[in-house]
Amino acid sequence: MEDSADINSPLLGNKNEEDDIYLEEQIKNKLREGFTAKVFGIVAYQMVILFLVVLLGFMNSTFKEWLLTSVLFYALAIIISFTCLFIPIFKPNLLKAVPANYILLTIFTLSYSWIIAAFTLRFTATSVLTALFLTIVMVTCLTIYTFWTKSDYTVLGGTLFTALTLLIISSILLIFIRIELLYMIYIYAGLIIFCIYLLYDVQLLIGKGEHKFGEDDYILAAINIYLDIIAIFIRILAIVGNKNN
16 A cells, blocks of 8 residues: 555656656757757858858859850849848748748848859959958857857847848948948948847857747758858958958
């Protein structure tokens, strides 16, 4: 009778509940780790495409000239890339439908790589490599920081969106107001904003803050992080880069 009482004791019941909760947490953590690895893998795939396009531009003078002078293809690349970004707004489930989401991702990455390559190839190879190295260091440090910090950057969504809107308005104004000091303020402000955006998006990815990406949002998460990294690279290149003659 005593053994039977021990088996059904409240203490043992609580222990079983704690074990179930612990096991559930472990499963959630493993799933999140797999989701995080998947997203970083997709971002790496996007970076490889961009690297190959830029590398081809530096190695092939004909392709480089085409990239820099073909206004029609440049405009087409802008239209395609922005269309790919806006389609999910009207059809959000498209980013979760395989293989349509991967096809859309690849089309966006190719068209956006054309735009970034056209900008990058205006600078010397040494400048590009320097900016690339600094970007890798900065992105690596910021990513490590997001795993280490206890601060929650996922609550800054509204603030960052406002800052980004002001940055876009500033870029339009700078088309008409050509003052070097204002341009450099714009570049440095953009660098700070996108560094914080990277913290925000990576924390949404790892699920550490108040808000997080759903595990079906791997394409959306990858695009956001990819855009953050590219924005950081462009601004670093604008700061340290020397343009070709």
